[in-house]
Amino acid sequence: MAEIHIQKKKRPVWPWILIIAAVLIAAWLLVENTRVDEQIAGGLKDEQKEEEYNSIPKTHSSAMLNDYIRFINEEQPSGSNPNKDFIxxxxxxxxxxxxxxxEEKFPRNSEINSQADLIQKKSYNLRDDSKNSNEIRDIAVSTADIFGSMRKNSGKNIDSEVSAVRNSADKIVINKSVEKQQNEITDFLKQSGDVLQRLAADDKEV
Structure with a gap:
């Protein structure tokens, strides 16, 4: 008697392939949607940070100016002739x-940079005594002059600040000891700091 071989039918594979493909597509869509949501959220955060940054007044980052502002806002040092040394x-x-x-704000303006170099040379040639008010007044007047040039070239509305420096410079009397007019000279130094801070600020006021 002949044997009858019964061959089991193989289950088709393609339904499993479709299921796996569907799962992969669903997973990809989930990951993609999450990534888009994160990008949107990140973009909103960046916009908020930018708005917060823009709402903060821009300040300067000049090392020498920072050092100068700190110095004139500190108390005068103690010791012999503290006022003269401080000034x-x-x-x-x-x-x-x-x-x-x-250099930072007017790098291509040779006139302003020449004026600045001259002021620096004058300041380092100051005599170390109490009778150098003539030299200090000369530097003060030159400072008022360069501030006028900087104001004109910056386009900033700092006329009142520059005028205050000019008035302070005019109040420094020649042939009079520094100790007897320390208040006038200190006012000049502080008002000069105000002008420099306005010039160093990133915002442009016309």
């Missing part, structure tokens, strides 16, 4: 801050 050091730091602003 002489302040004038030197002022000249360095002016040179820095000239």
């Amino acid at each position: 002489n050091e302040g004038v030197k730091k002022l000249s360095m801050a002016i040179s820095e602003i000239a």
Whole structure:
């Protein structure tokens, strides 16, 4: 008697392929949607950060100017002739801050940079005594002049600040000891700091 071989039917594979493909597509869509959501959320955060940054007044990052502002806002040092020493050091730091602003904000203006170099040379040639008010007044007037040039070339509305520096410079009397007019010279130094900070700021006021 002949044997009858019964061959089991193989289950088709394609349904499993379709299921796996569907799972992979669903997983890909889920990952893609999550990534898009993260990008949108990240974009909103970046926009918020940018808005917050733009709402903050821009400030300068000049090292010499920062050092000068810190110096004139500190108490005068103690010791012999503290006022004279404070003023002489302040004038030197002022000249360095002016040179820095000239280089950073007006790099192609040879006139302004020449004025800044001259002020710095004058400040380092100051005599270390109490009778150098003539030299300090000369530097103060030159500072007012360069501030006028910087104001004109920057387009910023700092007329009142520059005028205050000019008035302070005019109040420094020649042939009079530094100690007897320390207030006038200190006012000049502080008002010069105000002008430099306005010039160094990133915002442009016309």
